[in-house]
Amino acid sequence: MFILSNFLLAVSYTLDIALEIYKWIVIISALVSFVNPDPYNPVIKFLRASTEPVYRFIRRYIPTVVYNVDFAPFIVILIIIFLQKFLVPTLQQLAYRLS
Template sequence: MSLERIINVAFQVYAWLIFIRIILSFIRHNPYQPLIRFVYEITEPVLGFFRRFIPPVGMLDFSPLVAFFALELLRQIILNVIRALGL
């Protein structure tokens, strides 16, 4: 498996975890369930970072949307560097 493919898969998995976190915000769940705790622990560092700059508007939290754009931008930058280095 190429380095480019590994990076793409890693970013896709993280994007899906953020999406799952969004879905969890709309349904009642047990926050102590291990799988749900895992999703929160993995996504909170990124979402918390963006929440510091983009406060919720009413009941809407735009940090996941900004995180999606930032992750895509970061993925493109990393892939361009890898391609430029010929890895």
């Protein structure tokens, strides 16, 4: 069972790092949207390509634009924080109980 325990620990740490990186991508994308950047810039293309599918999914179920302010990045960040505080520790506790 120690192999499954180690696997779950590795998954939880990797998931935590991936969620943290994506949270910063969302924050940077939201900040850049205030300055009307060049849409042909490769960094801007990357930011839009990595965040717009998630924003579209959120906007499909929740109307997020109020007074021309888009709350989709805020909702995504809240979901990421929830996953970091609930899912990652749950996986770690499960791994520790299996060992």
